[in-house]
Amino acid sequence: MDRISSVVIVGAGAIGASVAAMLSDSGHAEVEVCASGERQERYRKEGFVVNGTRYFFPLAEKDTSRKADLVILAVKNYSLDEAIDEMKPFVGNDTIILSLLNGITAVPRLRDEFGADKVPFAMILGIDAHRHANEVQFTSKGQIFFGFEKERIAAGESKLRVLGDFLSVCNVPYRIPEDIVKEVWFKFMMNVAVNQWSALLRASYSLFHRSRHARALLEQTMAEVVNLSKKFGTGLSDDDIARMLSILDGLPSFGRTSMLQDVEAGRRTEVEAFAGTMVRLSKEAGIRCPYNEMLYQAICALEESYAS
Template sequence: MEIKKVTLIGLGAMGVFFAPKLKEYLGNENFRVLADGERKERLQTKGVTVNGINYKFNFMTPDIKEDAADLIIMAVKDTGLSQAILDIRNQVGPQTQILCVMNGIDSEEKIAEVYGWEHVMYSYMRVSIVMKDGAADYDPELGKVYFGEAKNTELTDRVKAVQNLFEASNIAYRIEADMIRGMWFKFMCNVGENLTCAMLGIPFGAYRVSDHANAIRLNAMWEVIRIANRLGIDLGEEDIKRQEPAIQRLPFANKPSTLQDLDNGRMTEIEMFAGKVVTLGKELGIETPLNWMFYHGIKVCEEKMQGKFESK
């Protein structure tokens, strides 16, 4: 299996991690961005700027029925996943593989329900990208895409094909031996770090200087650990310790995605984060008070953003 044509849907903070390098390696004909309507027109006209360099890409609309992709990279937000699953339908052929690099722990299941597991691999990203007004800034040395089968003691042909593509296009990657555990590790970090920052309006750098911010972060992570353990996923204290050097390396002023969404007037992915933790906690009989507060608190922030509390 060889990957010659790639379609990306979602040219935001995660999509720009892939787009410039795939365009350079595959060329405009074989690397396409899927979009339509006002978003397509805006991106075609303005492009996106990554670390000071402006890029413009070859766009396709979802209605085009020929020329299926060998690989589809879905880099959308949770709020756009259902539509994206519909939009990629004409890009899926008999051999097409799909990586959905968005946050969360169940997007693969949703995509596989429509297209089948033979087309879907597990994937997630560890990268801090600040994106505003079509411009993204990040340190490429601090980011990776993780992908593979659920277990990767031996690499399947389709995993090797994606590996070969990323090697050739100089995209930083890692193939985890246990992708499910890896996804829950990232979920644990996201829930603790991302949501604490969003609720309090603080950057990642707060975790270097505030014992109080860390107390909230760590206790929220433990709520995820207790749920993961009940589901048979081996997370624990060592995983929290493993994350600490990554926190220290992040630029002090960087903001996580949920806080970026609130700052820019966008709806957040709170359902996928705290909403999922609270739901699983109820199903499993595990208390999740911090995530309950995150969920309702950030919902209030969204209501405020929408003007719900302005005097009539």
């Protein structure tokens, strides 16, 4: 494949709808949204309102023999299995699968299903998209990071070039880092600490800017991720904690994490992908992660309180 011209978006929440709008506005790709059942009817009837503009993205037809050049996943981790079933009809031999899911477990799962050559590691960082019903607002596009681990870079070089050329012409910021695995774990560390504590404390970034107690909670939680990373050889060091706090200090004080937005809306959170993964992998590695053990129980209890 020399260039990307057809894109299927799987997961049209805040991130998915924002990326779909960016690509559609560029005029350089045919963008379709994958949906079934009630969502399909709702998308067809209501469309999406992104930054005040209403979009009626074409809905991908599952019975077609046409395969997508690029499939972008932007679902929550707990919907990954359902998303895999929905996207199967659109994945061909040359399809690139770009997962923008949080956490560190989605790419291995996708590779098991579709093959490692189709699925680079990826993430999106810095986008400030917020969703309410079918309306999405964002002021920063953020940046998409993607790449293959070092032992796969040579084999995947052409796919990375084609994907980079496509995002460039669509005016979507991107970066191909030298060590994508470390960068994915770096974002995982941010999600595990900032997302979870913001949800539990019901706090915007402002609290973590000014409260030494809140920052201490972040530091101890991030230290557990660094400790686990050292066990798995994924590149994080103690210096990355200070780097993360520096990035946090640059975020707007009124900003709210996606997990905080989920809690405020009474939605299911990604605690399984964050604290749940930390607890499971730490047990496999023979180490403890007491902050994440507590966060897991506390956030699960918070979800259980929705119905009370």
